[in-house]
Amino acid sequence: MYDPTRLAALVAVAEAGSITRAAQRLGYTVPALSQQLAKLEREAGTALLVRHHRGARLTGAGEVLVTTARRVLDEMERARHELAQLAGLSGGRLRLGTFTTAGMHLLPPALTAFRRAHPDVELTVAGYEPPLGIAAVAAGEVDVALTHAYEPAAAVAVPASVAQEPVLxxxxxxxxxxxxxxxxxxxxxxxxxxxxxxxxxxxxxxxxxxxxxxxxxxxxxxxxxxxxxxxxxxxxxxxxxxxxxxxxxxxxxxxxxxxxxxxxxxxxxxxxxxRTISMVHRADETNPAVDGFRALLRGAFGRTGA
The missing domain is CATH 3.40.190.10 (Periplasmic binding protein-like II)
Structure with missing residues (x-):
């Protein structure tokens, strides 16, 4: 079983054309990277690189292993990203819709807390005066929207695909x-x-x-x-x-x-x-970023103003 760190080192050398340049890219010293490559060659049972005065090039065996290494490293990165999303929302995106009052007074503290907990989630915010945010969620333009309804007023129709949760x-x-x-x-x-x-x-x-x-x-x-x-x-x-x-x-x-x-x-x-302020999201989708934001907003503002 090949060590992923050593596979990444071989790929870096293949892309940089030099052990020195690959070491700089990876943040290693040249001796440390050379040791990793030597161990990988022992694991492979054959030479993977030919050193020359201008750098290093792959042998035939090195070319074969680099092709496989790239696939393995890509799959590992994909798995790491998906697991991180589930565990801590490291990555992904959250598209929010809001009306003016909520955007000024509710979103800033909520998004500050969300960013602090999940710094790698890409955030976008768009303006939708109610009830337009409901349609934007149903159409997939945003993942979650803040909207409102007044009393007395006629009820606003909400599509079956959209879930609505009052927060304030x-x-x-x-x-x-x-x-x-x-x-x-x-x-x-x-x-x-x-x-x-x-x-x-x-x-x-x-x-x-x-x-x-x-x-x-x-x-x-x-x-x-x-x-x-x-x-x-x-x-x-x-x-x-x-x-x-x-x-x-x-x-x-x-x-x-x-x-x-x-x-x-x-x-x-x-x-x-x-006035009731609610958040709406698509009922049939699982989105860790949306779930995390909803939980945060529910905890911060899940109360009545009376």
């Missing part, structure tokens, strides 16, 4: 400009009945965006008056407009707490306006 449920809360009467002082400590938004100038968040339509309808029913219509799903813009005093808004609690612009925050009564 959060209430929608009121945001106002700092110092606003509805959120300032002791008023901000108690829940605000939804009906108290009647007549308030509302920054309407994507009024034609399907995931938000149920929420927009609930706000319209209590008499909140649209002041500014934000026609694209951008909570960063909504909070900036609120902070500038152009109106109030109802946004997910995570958005409110992590707003880049200062806002006042107050919970609503009843607390039945919600």
């Amino acid at each position: 449920v959060e209430e929608l809360v009121l945001v106002t400009a700092p110092g606003h009467a509805l959120t300032a002082g002791t008023a901000g400590a108690a829940r605000l009945p939804l009906g108290e938004l009647a007549g308030q100038p509302l920054i309407s968040m994507a009024p034609t965006h399907p995931p938000r339509q149920g929420v927009e309808s609930a706000l319209a029913r209590v008499g909140a008056t649209p002041s500014v219509l934000v026609s694209t799903p951008s909570y960063v813009l909504v909070c900036a407009l609120v902070s500038a005093g152009l109106g109030v808004a109802v946004v997910p609690e995570m958005v409110a707490r992590m707003s880049a612009t200062p806002v006042g925050v107050r919970r609503l009564e009843p607390g039945d306006l919600r």
Whole structure:
């Protein structure tokens, strides 16, 4: 049985054309590599190399053994890679889809932990506003996607090939400009009945965006008056407009707490306006990288925001 290390040494010499250059490539000293080659020749029972002043060349027996050695080393590397993937996700790739809020606030700490545990996994991240991430997973464009659904809202159809797992449920809360009467002082400590938004100038968040339509309808029913219509799903813009005093808004609690612009925050009564963030993946595929990421995200954010 030939030692794989010595087979790799012979292949390196065949490719480099010189024991000296092969030693440099492998990180060996020339004497150490020469010893490995001498042992391999003893194992083979014949000369494998002819040394000359310009380097070394293979004998006929060396050519035969190098051909076999390459196949053996390739198979061993493939096996090593597959076993490493199963044991520690060393290699492979993970293609993620995300929407803006999750990409800003959920993914960075999760991916930092994933990268620390599995540094050799190739990561790619693409943006998909919900529910487009579900279709991207079903089509094989990404391996796992973060998506969301609002309450109240019509249910989003999920293909049978896609599995969906909730990771975070959060209430929608009121945001106002700092110092606003509805959120300032002791008023901000108690829940605000939804009906108290009647007549308030509302920054309407994507009024034609399907995931938000149920929420927009609930706000319209209590008499909140649209002041500014934000026609694209951008909570960063909504909070900036609120902070500038152009109106109030109802946004997910995570958005409110992590707003880049200062806002006042107050919970609503009843607390039945919600957003559920889920991860979706193909149900019929086994992917160690996806499984590892799902477990990590489940452990970090598998809780309710209520």
